[in-house]
Amino acid sequence: xxxxxxxxxxRFLRLAARVLPWLAAASAIAFAIGLYLSVNAPDDYQQGAxxxxxxxxxxxxxxxxMGWSLMSIAALGTLVWRHPLADVAGKAAAPIGAAFTFIxxxxxxxxxxxxxxxxxxxxxRLTSMLVLLLLYLGVIALYWxxxxxxxxxRAAAVxxxxxxxxxxxxxxxVDWWNTLHQPxxxxxxxxxxxxxxxxxxxxxxxxxxxLLFFALHIAxxxxxxxxxxxxxxxxxxxxxxxxxxx
Amino acid sequence: xxxxFAQEAAFIVAAYAVTAFVIAALIxxxxxxxxxxxxxxxxxxxxGVTRRSWRQGAAG
Numbered sequence: 001x002x003x004x005x006x007x008x009x010x011r012f013l014r015l016a017a018r019v020l021p022w023l024a025a026a027s028a029i030a031f032a033i034g035l036y037l038s039v040n041a042p043d044d045y046q047q048g049a050x051x052x053x054x055x056x057x058x059x060x061x062x063x064x065x066m067g068w069s070l071m072s073i074a075a076l077g078t079l080v081w082r083h084p085l086a087d088v089a090g091k092a093a094a095p096i097g098a099a100f101t102f103i104x105x106x107x108x109x110x111x112x113x114x115x116x117x118x119x120x121x122x123x124x125r126l127t128s129m130l131v132l133l134l135l136y137l138g139v140i141a142l143y144w145x146x147x148x149x150x151x152x153x154r155a156a157a158v159x160x161x162x163x164x165x166x167x168x169x170x171x172x173x174v175d176w177w178n179t180l181h182q183p184x185x186x187x188x189x190x191x192x193x194x195x196x197x198x199x200x201x202x203x204x205x206x207x208x209x210x211l212l213f214f215a216l217h218i219a220x221x222x223x224x225x226x227x228x229x230x231x232x233x234x235x236x237x238x239x240x241x242x243x244x245x246x
Numbered sequence: 247x248x249x250x251f252a253q254e255a256a257f258i259v260a261a262y263a264v265t266a267f268v269i270a271a272l273i274x275x276x277x278x279x280x281x282x283x284x285x286x287x288x289x290x291x292x293x294g295v296t297r298r299s300w301r302q303g304a305a306g
Binding site for chain 2: 048049050052053056057060095096099102103106110111113114212216219220222223226227229230233234236237240
């Protein structure tokens with residue numbers, strides 16, 4: 001069976017039922033290992049113990065951006081191929097991506113106060129990340145408040161593709177402008193600038209968060225497929241009642 | 247100015263608590279939403295409403 005064959009809601013539900021327990025278990029195990037390594041990781045020579053906030057902040061930032069990237073691919077699927085599963089994937093990813101972006105902003109703020117001396121500053125990285133959260137909230141509003149779900153989906157897909165322009169701005173904001181936020185120290189030319197004793201727990205935590213993201217996304221997609229079935233059945237019920245009365 | 251460990255700990259604990267709360271809320275959302283959708287589908291099926299594909303399947 002080809003991968004494209006799973007792009008069928010019924011097949012997807014069967015696949016989700018098989019994959020979800022494994023993804024959830026893998027995420028729980030990765031979190032247990034990642035948290036153990038994080039607690040036992042050494043303090044930073046400048047930031048002290050507050051460096052432990054990085055183990056939450058950095059994966060949350062990555063997943064906030066990954067969520068929007070995933071939604072952008074889904075938006076293309078909705079607008080170009082009009083595939084129903086692409087629309088389901090986009091709608092299901094929005095609240096999860098928003099939650100991780102929120103975690104990134106809050107943990108960044110709690111990390112900024114002891115290291116920078118302030119909870120918030122309107123620099124390019126922080127502001128573009130806040131814009132990402134606002135874009136997520138806009139897309140969620142379009143998906144959930146549109147009277148006609150198809151029109152709502154198309155409008156959300158367009159906003160998603162426009163909002164994708166913010167992703168390179170977030171990534172390169174620390175290079176293009178003078179910011180209080182530090183430049184890239186993990187994904188950069190010449191390799192990571194972080195000591196392995198701190199980098200390894202961070203990568204395990206990033207893996208745990210990523211597995212959690214995909215487990216939540218698949219579960220939310222499954223729920224959205226069921227919600228659409230309920231809607232279709234209610235419409236059919238209403239149609240049958242109207243025909244019976246006529 | 248150097249912070250004491252207790253002051254640093256307050257920021258660390260707050261960051262982990264907020265993250266745990268948001269993740270717990272996400273997990274609760276998908277679990278409760280799944281139960282709600284299954285219940286609604288069950289109620290409709292009890293009322294004799296079936297999906298078009300099932301009808302076609304039965305006819306075919």
